[in-house]
Amino acid sequence: MARLLPPRTLALILGFCLAWLALGFIVPNRYYQLLLTLVPIWAVLGVSWNLFSGYSGLVSFGHAAFFGLGAYAVTLMLVKFGLTPWFGIPLAALLGAVAGLAIGGPTFRLRGIYFALAMLAYPLMLTYLFDWMGLQEVSIPLQREHAAWFMQFQDPRAYLAIALGLLALSLVVCAAVENSRFGMSLLAIKQNELAAEAAGVDTRAWKLRAIALSGAIAAAAGGLYAMVLLVVTPGSVFGLVVSAEAVILPMFGGAGTLWGPVIGAVILVPLAETLRAEFGQFLPGIHGVLYGLAIILVILLAPEGLYWKIRDMRTPRKAAPAATPTVTALMPAAASRQPAPHGALLEVSGLGKNFGGVAAVQDVSFTVPHGEILGIIGPNGAGKTTLFNMLNGIVPPSAGELRFEGRSLAGLRPNAICRLGIGRTFQVARAFERMTILENVLVGAFVSHRTDADARGAARRALAQVGLVDRATAISGDLTMRDLRLMELARALAGGPRLVLLDEPLAGLGAGETDELIAVVRRLPEAGITVVIIEHTMQAMVGLVDRFVVLDQGRLLAEGTPAEVTRKPEVIEAYLGRKWALSHAGG
Amino acid sequence: MTISRRHLGTLTAAAGLGLAAPALRAQTREVVFAMASPLSGPWARLGELSVLGARFAVDEINNTGGIRTLGGAQVRLATVDVGDSPEKAKTAAERLLSQEPQLVGGAGAYVSSFTLAVTEVTERARVPWLTLSYSDLITNRGFRYVYQTSPTADEQAAGALPTIIELARAATGRAPQTMGIVMDNTASPVSFTRGLRAGGAERLGIRIVVDETFTPPLSDAGPVMQRVRAARPDILLLLPTAIPDIKLTLEKINEIGLGRGRLPIINNGGPMGSPDLLRLLGPNLLEGAMFITATWGLKGQEELIARFREKTGEPWMTQDSISNYGHMMILREAVERAGTTDREKVNDTIRALDLTEGPAANAYPGRRVKFDERGRRVGAPLVIAQWQNGVPVTIFPTESAMAQPNWPRR
Numbered sequence: 001m002a003r004l005l006p007p008r009t010l011a012l013i014l015g016f017c018l019a020w021l022a023l024g025f026i027v028p029n030r031y032y033q034l035l036l037t038l039v040p041i042w043a044v045l046g047v048s049w050n051l052f053s054g055y056s057g058l059v060s061f062g063h064a065a066f067f068g069l070g071a072y073a074v075t076l077m078l079v080k081f082g083l084t085p086w087f088g089i090p091l092a093a094l095l096g097a098v099a100g101l102a103i104g105g106p107t108f109r110l111r112g113i114y115f116a117l118a119m120l121a122y123p124l125m126l127t128y129l130f131d132w133m134g135l136q137e138v139s140i141p142l143q144r145e146h147a148a149w150f151m152q153f154q155d156p157r158a159y160l161a162i163a164l165g166l167l168a169l170s171l172v173v174c175a176a177v178e179n180s181r182f183g184m185s186l187l188a189i190k191q192n193e194l195a196a197e198a199a200g201v202d203t204r205a206w207k208l209r210a211i212a213l214s215g216a217i218a219a220a221a222g223g224l225y226a227m228v229l230l231v232v233t234p235g236s237v238f239g240l241v242v243s244a245e246a247v248i249l250p251m252f253g254g255a256g257t258l259w260g261p262v263i264g265a266v267i268l269v270p271l272a273e274t275l276r277a278e279f280g281q282f283l284p285g286i287h288g289v290l291y292g293l294a295i296i297l298v299i300l301l302a303p304e305g306l307y308w309k310i311r312d313m314r315t316p317r318k319a320a321p322a323a324t325p326t327v328t329a330l331m332p333a334a335a336s337r338q339p340a341p342h343g344a345l346l347e348v349s350g351l352g353k354n355f356g357g358v359a360a361v362q363d364v365s366f367t368v369p370h371g372e373i374l375g376i377i378g379p380n381g382a383g384k385t386t387l388f389n390m391l392n393g394i395v396p397p398s399a400g401e402l403r404f405e406g407r408s409l410a411g412l413r414p415n416a417i418c419r420l421g422i423g424r425t426f427q428v429a430r431a432f433e434r435m436t437i438l439e440n441v442l443v444g445a446f447v448s449h450r451t452d453a454d455a456r457g458a459a460r461r462a463l464a465q466v467g468l469v470d471r472a473t474a475i476s477g478d479l480t481m482r483d484l485r486l487m488e489l490a491r492a493l494a495g496g497p498r499l500v501l502l503d504e505p506l507a508g509l510g511a512g513e514t515d516e517l518i519a520v521v522r523r524l525p526e527a528g529i530t531v532v533i534i535e536h537t538m539q540a541m542v543g544l545v546d547r548f549v550v551l552d553q554g555r556l557l558a559e560g561t562p563a564e565v566t567r568k569p570e571v572i573e574a575y576l577g578r579k580w581a582l583s584h585a586g587g
Numbered sequence: 588m589t590i591s592r593r594h595l596g597t598l599t600a601a602a603g604l605g606l607a608a609p610a611l612r613a614q615t616r617e618v619v620f621a622m623a624s625p626l627s628g629p630w631a632r633l634g635e636l637s638v639l640g641a642r643f644a645v646d647e648i649n650n651t652g653g654i655r656t657l658g659g660a661q662v663r664l665a666t667v668d669v670g671d672s673p674e675k676a677k678t679a680a681e682r683l684l685s686q687e688p689q690l691v692g693g694a695g696a697y698v699s700s701f702t703l704a705v706t707e708v709t710e711r712a713r714v715p716w717l718t719l720s721y722s723d724l725i726t727n728r729g730f731r732y733v734y735q736t737s738p739t740a741d742e743q744a745a746g747a748l749p750t751i752i753e754l755a756r757a758a759t760g761r762a763p764q765t766m767g768i769v770m771d772n773t774a775s776p777v778s779f780t781r782g783l784r785a786g787g788a789e790r791l792g793i794r795i796v797v798d799e800t801f802t803p804p805l806s807d808a809g810p811v812m813q814r815v816r817a818a819r820p821d822i823l824l825l826l827p828t829a830i831p832d833i834k835l836t837l838e839k840i841n842e843i844g845l846g847r848g849r850l851p852i853i854n855n856g857g858p859m860g861s862p863d864l865l866r867l868l869g870p871n872l873l874e875g876a877m878f879i880t881a882t883w884g885l886k887g888q889e890e891l892i893a894r895f896r897e898k899t900g901e902p903w904m905t906q907d908s909i910s911n912y913g914h915m916m917i918l919r920e921a922v923e924r925a926g927t928t929d930r931e932k933v934n935d936t937i938r939a940l941d942l943t944e945g946p947a948a949n950a951y952p953g954r955r956v957k958f959d960e961r962g963r964r965v966g967a968p969l970v971i972a973q974w975q976n977g978v979p980v981t982i983f984p985t986e987s988a989m990a991q992p993n994w995p996r997r
Contacts, residue, residue: 031685034678136774137700139724142710154711231673231703241672276627276675277682280668284626 005175009258013171016262017164024160033156037228039269040160040167044221045242046249046261047170052214053247054256055183056207057190058108062119063218063246065103065126066096068237070219071226072130075138078150085151089223096219100212108207111193123238130234140230151227159228166224167262170217175258177213181446181455186210188432188443190256195430198392200418200447200495218246252298254307263306268295345370345499345530346391351400353386360386361554363400368499373521373531375541375562378551379574384534385427387551388503391532392424393417404499418447423492424501427534430488433477437468437487440476444491455494462494465527466520482513489520493529500524502533506540518544538566538575550574618654618928620645620918621665621683621693622911623705628671632863633697633907638666639899640908641694644915646898647946654919656926662919669696669705676701680708690714691928692921692937694914697907699725699740706733715934717917719881719910726961732934734962736910736917736951737881738969743855744779747879748791750969751822751853754983758994763821763851767797769811769836770826779826779855796820805832808839815850816843822851825876830867833859837872848875848993853971855879857906860972860979865902870977875993877973877982880906882913882951884980885970885987891946903978913950920947920956952987 017040024036045067053060073092077083083091107118130136143150153159177183185206188196197203226232236242253263271294275287302309346368353361361383368374376384389395391402393414402409404420412420423444432440441459449455463469466486471479476487485505492500502521506514522544524531535541541548541562548565550558552574558565565571622641624634645664653659667683669676676696684690692715696705699722709716710730718725718733721740726733738746748766755763766788770776788795797818799811805827815823825840827833833854840846852875858864859878884892884904891912892904901908917937922928925936942948942956957965971983975990982992 029681029685031678031681034681038674038678131774132772132777134774134778136778137703137722137724139703139707139728142707142728142730225674229673229677229704230707231677231700233673233700236672236674236700239672273678276668276670276679280627280670284631284668285628288627 005172005179009175010172013168013175017168021157021161021164024157030156033160034228035270035273037156037160037163038273039265040163041221041225041228042245042249042269043262043265044163044167044170044224045218045246046253046265047167047174048214048217048221049246050250050255050257050261051170051174051177051217052210054250054260055178055186055190056210058207059116059247060119060211060214061116061243061247062103062122063214064123064238064240064242065119066099066215066218067222067225067242067246068123068126068130068234069099070096070222071232071237072135072138072222073219074223075140075226075232076135078140079138084149085223085227086149089220089227092223093216093220096215096217096222097212098215099219100215101208103215104208104211108204120243123240123243127234127238130238136233138232140226140232159224163224163228166220170220171258171262173213173217177210178258181452182206182209184435184439184443185446187256187435187439191432191434192430194394194414195426195432196443197414198394198418198424198426198430199444199491200415200423201443202413202415204413248295251305252295254305257305257307260305260307267306344368345372345405346532347401347403348391349401349403351387351390351402352398353383353390353395354398359554361390361397361551364551364554364556365400366549366556366559368530368532370530371525371528372547373525373533373545375545375548376532376534376551377536377538377541377548378557380536381553382536382551382574383554384536384551385503386554388424388501388532388534391501392422415447418495418497421496421498422501423495423497423499425485425488425492425503425505427503427507431476431479431484433475435476436473437476437479437483437490438463438472440487441490441494445494447495458496459490459494462490465493465523466490467516481508482510482516485509485517486520489517493524497529499530499532502531504534504536506535514540542566616657616660616928617689618657618660618662618922619665619687619690620662620915621667621687621690621695622915623667623669623676623679623683623693623695623701624697624911625670625701626666626668630671630698632861633858634668636861636901636905636907637695637697637911639901640895640904640911641666641915643895643898643908644912644919644946648915648919654922656923657928662915664915665690665693669698669701673700673704677704677708680705684708684712684714689928691930691933692716692918694718694911694918696720706730709733713930713934715918715921715930715937717914719906719914721881726963730962734917734937734958734964736913736956736964736967738967739963740778742967743879743881743969744782745787746969747779747855748783748788748793750879750971750983752791752793754971754992755822755851755994757983757985758992763793765796765818765820765822766793767799767815767818767820767823768795768826769797769799769815769823770801771803771805771828771832772800773803773828775828775856776826780824783824801832803827803829803832805835808832808835812836812839812843815840816845820850822853825852825854828856830864833864834868834872837868837876841872846872846875848973849995851875851877851994853877853879857881857883860974861905862902865977870974873974874976875974877971877992878979880970880972881967882906882909883970883972884909884989885949885952886981886989887949887987889989891949909950913947913956916945916947916950917942917956920945952984954987 024033049063070092073095074085074088077088110118143152185201188201189203193203249264250261254260272291275290279286344367349365351364378384390397393412441462445455445458449458466489468486550571558568558571622638624637626634642664645662649661653661665687667679669679694717696702699720702718702720706716710732716733719737721737723739723741726735752762797814857880895904921933921936925932940956948954948956952970953966953968959965968984972979973982980990982988
């Protein structure tokens with residue numbers, strides 16, 4: 001893990017924590033020392049939220065569930081069994097991880113706002129549960145003997161040091177995650193979950209890992225919070241305010257960044273207390289209003305958080321460098337590929353899909369031999385995309401069978417199918433917009449490469465294959481349609497597939513750009529990659545594909561070489577209408 | 588800013604005294620008491636009533652010659668807002684101790700969990716601390732500087748029914764035979780009734796004939812109250828904690844003809860007697876309703892209450908005001924007797940107090956201020972007050988009662 005951590009980041013983390021600890025020796029009294037201690041504790045909760053929600057984009061309004069479980073676990077283990085918090089806090093972290101899995105398991109079925117709302121329910125539920133169990137107030141007994149063993153110190157700076165230790169640890173974990181395929185996969189999920197899944201990212205597994213790790217950190221924070229306050233009530237650890245703080249601190253500082261939660265805590269926690277101390281004296285409650293206003297103001301001025309605002313002010317975001325012609329940069333395919341063996345790579349038999357009463361695809365059968373470029377064509381609504389979605393597992397078929405290299409694909413999720421060696425691109429390009437081209441492709445490379453270094457190499461090779469090497473560092477949100485299409489193709493290729501499914505890769509491209517893309521696709525069989533392309537414009541495809549499969553109204557209409565297919569009357573009729581077909585039948 | 592102004596005030600006062608009476612003893616100075624209470628958040632109003640009581644006491648002390656054994660030193664009340672969470676309570680306590688190094692003693696912080704958090708700080712700083720909070724935990728921790736003037740929650744739960752029976756006997760000459768319970772499932776009624784259900788009522792010869800628990804908020808009190816009417820208990824423990832639920836249940840009781848004291852209804856806790864409840868529910872709905880509390884306006888306090896009303900504009904003194912009035916008086920008595928502001932000596936004095944007269948003793952039912960080794964007030968009986976003509980008045984214990992109980996005889 002340490003290897004993954006840039007030394008500069010590690011130095012910054014340690015530097016910050018030591019500086020904050022030094023503050024503890026400068027401030028005049030216990031009040032300020034307590035305040036200094038609360039900052040890193042809340043920052044740890046923010047880091048925990050950020051690790052999950054900030055990176056994966058799944059907003060959790062229920063992090064108090066983990067925080068509170070940690071607080072109660074440490075307190076109860078101490079009160080009931082006399083277990084020291086030095087063991088209690090790690091055990092609480094373990095409990096937090098288990099709670100993360102238990103909560104994530106069912107809740108990841110939901111998406112977007114529904115997920116956020118469901119998360120809100122867990123701490124509410126736990127509040128009632130702990131009330132019902134008669135744990136409305138639990139106080140940690142004063143230990144006059146062996147105080148340090150029970151984490152009880154006369155000097156508040158001891159708590160400050162422990163809190164900073166926990167903060168440093170959680171920041172190191174967060175930085176390690178950020179710099180590995182873990183963080184990259186989460187970012188990919190945040191930006192486009194479906195594309196991530198199709199690129200071989202096991203989205204469910206990564207999300208579960210993230211919420212478990214996040215739950216562990218939040219529970220540790222809760223455990224330490226209990227030791228500092230010495231009193232635990234359901235309202236104070238499971239309350240809405242706790243969940244809100246977990247969201248507000250990182251959002252304020254910059255969600256999805258390492259330092260965001262720390263910036264948020266360093267500013268907001270003392271601000272709230274100072275407002276209370278200074279203004280609460282004259283007009284009780286006014287501090288809440290001022291605090292709210294301060295948050296609103298900052299969110300309006302820096303909607304992405306202070307971190308990005310400061311960064312943008314120091315180095316304005318540069319526009320992506322202008323596209324350079326790269327057709328000449330096309331590289332020969334990787335030489336390591338085996339020559340294509342003969343026989344069927346993909347067998348589709350009797351495939352069908354009903355959406356309610358509508359049969360989108362009915363009884364479609366065809367085979368794709370190794371090394372072929374197969375075009376699937378048909379007018380709009382013919383069922384081409386549904387067919388593709390079945391081929392890579394996004395939509396389960398209602399009938400029929402799919403075999404890839406003789407193996408059934410039934411019941412496999414998209415990432416598993418990707419792992420078997422099937423890559424795909426989307427009709428509407430699905431990029432991870434805030435990542436660079438290289439990072440986008442890297443996500444696709446993780447699936448077949450164990451180490452991140454190997455994956456990086458594969459990503460570069462894939463970029464070379466499509467001719468995007470010199471654009472590797474451009475942010476994909478700024479790309480032209482041509483580059484997006486090429487990048488998506490590279491992402492599919494980076495996983496080392498034996499079959500790629502291209503969903504209308506030519507849509508939205510100009511004539512010259514179409515030729516470039518076709519040139520890239522044409523080389524794929526040389527590299528041992530079989531290709532299936534969907535298009536509805538036959539024109540461009542005729543020169544590219546070896547064979548066509550024609551769909552119309554969900555059924556297989558015709559199959560054969562371009563020359564055969566374009567002469568078939570039923571194909572002409574499907575494309576141009578019965579009248580046209582009849583009137584030209586004689587000619 | 589506040590500090591500097593305060594210091595300025597102190598200096599001015601000291602200079603003034605020095606000029607006016609150079610012969611005064613050298614120890615003449617300011618004595619600082621603290622009142623920590625929730626002044627923001629859901630408990631703000633109760634915290635305000637606490638501060639009113641404490642400030643009223645401090646003014647009285649200063650107007651009657653200050654601390655005599657310290658050459659008439661004036662008392663200054665430092666108030667601090669403990670907000671709405673134990674975290675804020677603890678921070679507030681630390682701030683109080685940092686800003687007031689001369690603090691002699693204090694009182695607060697209303698909500699039990701806040702008091703627990705505040706006393707974790709004051710105990711370590713060895714500041715004597717008085718509280719009206721009920722939780723048994725407060726004085727179960729082996730602390731040496733914390734004092735509880737109310738009966739604890741456990742004592743209240745155990746003592747409530749015997750007290751009610753005694754009241755019924757005093758009013759009607761016979762003990763009730765049957766009881767009903769209508770409550771929500773929040774913490775306080777759950778713990779209050781646990782012992783009653785587990786044989787506590789039976790041992791006192793009372794059968795529970797109707798027992799209804801609901802999850803707040805109640806949408807319709809009809810079905811619940813119909814069951815009460817069918818069972819027709821001798822007394823009804825009515826324990827909703829949310830004001831809308833109190834309102835709904837009382838309305839229904841009036842509707843079915845059991846209101847205005849025809850069915851003895853008893854709630855638990857001082858908030859049932861707050862002026863705000865009167866404003867929200869009106870005197871008719873509340874007429875006859877009773878509640879159990881740690882202290883309320885007692886016989887002998889008429890003159891005190893009249894002065895308090897005049898000074899603050901509050902219609903009567905609630906438990907919060909009276910208790911904290913008493914807390915300041917206890918601190919004054921201790922400092923007076925110790926003759927010093929040394930916290931350790933003041934604390935020893937509080938521990939040794941046994942007052943049966945004077946403003947401190949008169950503030951509490953039982954009229955005695957003596958603490959046992961855990962810091963609990965010895966012989967603290969429960970008080971029952973009843974809404975009569977829009978004012979909650981103490982009806983029990985009889986020797987402290989301000990009015991006769993309105994209890995049905997049948």
